[in-house]
Amino acid sequence: MLKITNLKKSFRSPDGGRMPILDVPQFNVAAAEQMVIVGRSGCGKSTLLHLIAGIGRPDSGDINVNGLNISRLSEEGRDRFRAEVMGYVFQTFNLLQAFTAFENVVLGMSFSKGRVDRDRAKELLKRVGLSHRLDAYPRTMSVGEQQRVAVARALANRPKLLLADEPTANVDPANQQSIVDLIRETCQEEEIALVMVTHAMEVAEQFQRVEPLEKLNLVAQARKAHA
Numbered sequence: 001m002l003k004i005t006n007l008k009k010s011f012r013s014p015d016g017g018r019m020p021i022l023d024v025p026q027f028n029v030a031a032a033e034q035m036v037i038v039g040r041s042g043c044g045k046s047t048l049l050h051l052i053a054g055i056g057r058p059d060s061g062d063i064n065v066n067g068l069n070i071s072r073l074s075e076e077g078r079d080r081f082r083a084e085v086m087g088y089v090f091q092t093f094n095l096l097q098a099f100t101a102f103e104n105v106v107l108g109m110s111f112s113k114g115r116v117d118r119d120r121a122k123e124l125l126k127r128v129g130l131s132h133r134l135d136a137y138p139r140t141m142s143v144g145e146q147q148r149v150a151v152a153r154a155l156a157n158r159p160k161l162l163l164a165d166e167p168t169a170n171v172d173p174a175n176q177q178s179i180v181d182l183i184r185e186t187c188q189e190e191e192i193a194l195v196m197v198t199h200a201m202e203v204a205e206q207f208q209r210v211e212p213l214e215k216l217n218l219v220a221q222a223r224k225a226h227a
């Protein structure tokens with residue numbers, strides 16, 4: 001489902017040079033596999049997820065998702081491919097403020113080829129415990145409620161690959177577990193591969209495969225060697 005080879009990414013540093021962030025020789029995720037990436041703050045987890053989603057381009061290397069090398073696509077092509085094949089739960093939710101919770105989930109569907117399934121949108125919001133908040137606007141919702149809408153929106157489209165960047169960072173332990181359960185059950189039922197970033201060890205330890213990014217990433221290994 002996901003096959004990464006020789007992926008490199010750097011950012012411009014304040015002195016005008018380049019700051020290497022990622023050098024990942026290989027990283028693969030099988031169809032319908034569920035796995036977790038862990039690692040210290042700033043080690044490049046969100047950058048890796050962005051590149052997999054086609055938000056920004058690597059300096060070099062290949063990212064194959066569902067059989068297509070997305071690093072060769074134009075920005076428009078990557079946007080379209082993401083809408084059709086991937087779901088993304090952003091650390092910052094990225095909900096559209098002018099639309100209600102229900103509309104945000106429905107909009108997650110209408111950017112892709114699939115038909116808009118209003119019943120599925122309602123069902124997903126019910127599963128995250130927000131049946132009573134369908135018509136609420138994001139600014140009137142708590143941070144945890146917004147996070148749950150973001151999870152429902154990412155699943156709305158029946159993606160093949162779900163990328164979740166700390167989807168439980170802002171919720172209490174009970175909601176944390178219900179979000180993890182919702183994500184994992186839906187991914188299992190619908191054979192969606194899951195790559196989740198988390199700092200919560202009690203979440204990570206529920207997964208069979210937990211990859212520390214430092215192990216996958218030669219930049220982190222070189223830093224460690226020089227530390």
Ligand SMILES: Nc1ncnc2c1ncn2[C@@H]1O[C@H](COP(=O)(O)OP(=O)(O)OP(=O)(O)O)[C@@H](O)[C@H]1O
Nearest residue numbers: 011012021039040041042043044045046047048091
């Ligand atoms: N657009 C950018 N321009 C310059 N530097 C960036 C940019 N985006 C990220 N970085 C840097 O790249 C590094 C990795 O950032 P990233 O957000 O991927 O880390 P992370 O592992 O997800 O951290 P956290 O766990 O705190 O969310 C950081 O040092 C960050 O400052």
